[in-house]
Amino acid sequence: MNQKIDLLFTLDEGYLAPLKVALLSIHDNNPRQDFRVWLVHERISEESITTLQAFCHSLGFELQVIKVDGSNWASAPTVARYPKEMYFRLLAGEILPEDITKVLYLDPDILVINPLTDLWNLELDQHLLAAATHTGLLDVSTPINKVxxxxxxxxxxxxxxxxxxxxxxxxxxxxDISRVIEKYAHFLVLPDQDILNYLYGKYALTIPEERWNYDARMYAKYFTRSLSKHDLHWVMANTSILHFCGKPKPWDKKHDNRFTALYLSYQNRVVELEKEL
Structure with missing residues (x-):
C-alpha cells in the first residue's frame, strides 16, 4: 500500500455534488492508493456531512471535516461563483493539524483521469507550493496579470x-492577507487566486499544466501548441487532472465539449452509487 495522500477541498454546500464526482474519479484512477480527504467549510449542514461520510466510506476514503469561523473574511470580495470558502485554502497551514506537512488542494470542478502519485511525490524543498500556469498560444493573460x-x-x-x-x-x-484585501479589493478579479499570486507566487514551483491542471476548455490550444501531439489519445494517457475552468460547468446543460460526456458518465455513476447507500 502506498503512502496515504492528503487531499484538501474548501467549499460550500452548493459544490458537494461536483465534489463527489471528483472523488469517484480519484478512486477509479488511483487503485490501491489510500486517501484522506480534508473538507474545510463554514456552514455545510450535518445531514450533508453525514451523506458525504457515507459516500467516502463506500470509496474507502477517510473523511476529516473541519468547520471554521469565516468572520475573518467578512470584508473579502465574494460573488456566487467565488464564495467565502475559497479563501480557506490560503490558511491551510493554520487550519490543518500540525502533523500534516503537505496536502494536495483541488477545486471540486475537476476530473482525475490518471494517477496522482507523481504529483504527490514531487519534491518541494523550500517552495511553498507547486502549481501550474494557464497560458494561451500568444500568452496574453499572463502579461496582463503581471501588470x-x-x-x-x-x-x-x-x-x-x-x-x-x-x-x-x-x-x-x-x-498580510487582510492588508491586501483591504487595500486592493477593487483590483481583485479572481480574489483568492490574485491574493495567492500577489503574496506567495514567488515561492511557487511550476508544474506542467498539460498533466496536472488541464483547462478542459482549451483542447485546441494544447493540440496546436504541441504541434498536434497532445490529441485526445495523449490526454487520456498522460493528463492526470482535467480542470473545468470558467462557465458553463460540465454539469450545466450548456456545457458541450470533448470532455462533457466523460464528466457526465462519472456524474451518472455517482447518482447510481448514492442510491445504494
Whole structure:
C-alpha cells in the first residue's frame, strides 16, 4: 500500500455534488492508493456531512471535516461563483493539524483521469507550493496579470496546488492577507487566486499544466501548441487532472465539449452509487 495522500477541498454546500464526482474519479484512477480527504467549510449542514461520510466510506476514503469561523473574511470580495470558502485554502497551514506537512488542494470542478502519485511525490524543498500556469498560444493573460498585480513571476492557477504546509506555517500570515484585501479589493478579479499570486507566487514551483491542471476548455490550444501531439489519445494517457475552468460547468446543460460526456458518465455513476447507500 502506498503512502496515504492528503487531499484538501474548501467549499460550500452548493459544490458537494461536483465534489463527489471528483472523488469517484480519484478512486477509479488511483487503485490501491489510500486517501484522506480534508473538507474545510463554514456552514455545510450535518445531514450533508453525514451523506458525504457515507459516500467516502463506500470509496474507502477517510473523511476529516473541519468547520471554521469565516468572520475573518467578512470584508473579502465574494460573488456566487467565488464564495467565502475559497479563501480557506490560503490558511491551510493554520487550519490543518500540525502533523500534516503537505496536502494536495483541488477545486471540486475537476476530473482525475490518471494517477496522482507523481504529483504527490514531487519534491518541494523550500517552495511553498507547486502549481501550474494557464497560458494561451500568444500568452496574453499572463502579461496582463503581471501588470495588474505588479508581479515578477508567472501567474499561477490556484485550482490545483501541492501545498508545503511547513513553509505555509512560516510564510502565510493572516495580517498580510487582510492588508491586501483591504487595500486592493477593487483590483481583485479572481480574489483568492490574485491574493495567492500577489503574496506567495514567488515561492511557487511550476508544474506542467498539460498533466496536472488541464483547462478542459482549451483542447485546441494544447493540440496546436504541441504541434498536434497532445490529441485526445495523449490526454487520456498522460493528463492526470482535467480542470473545468470558467462557465458553463460540465454539469450545466450548456456545457458541450470533448470532455462533457466523460464528466457526465462519472456524474451518472455517482447518482447510481448514492442510491445504494
Amino acid at each position: 495588474r498585480l505588479d508581479l515578477d513571476h508567472e501567474y499561477y492557477n490556484s485550482g490545483v496546488m501541492l501545498l508545503n504546509l511547513t513553509q505555509a506555517r512560516e510564510k502565510v500570515q493572516w495580517a
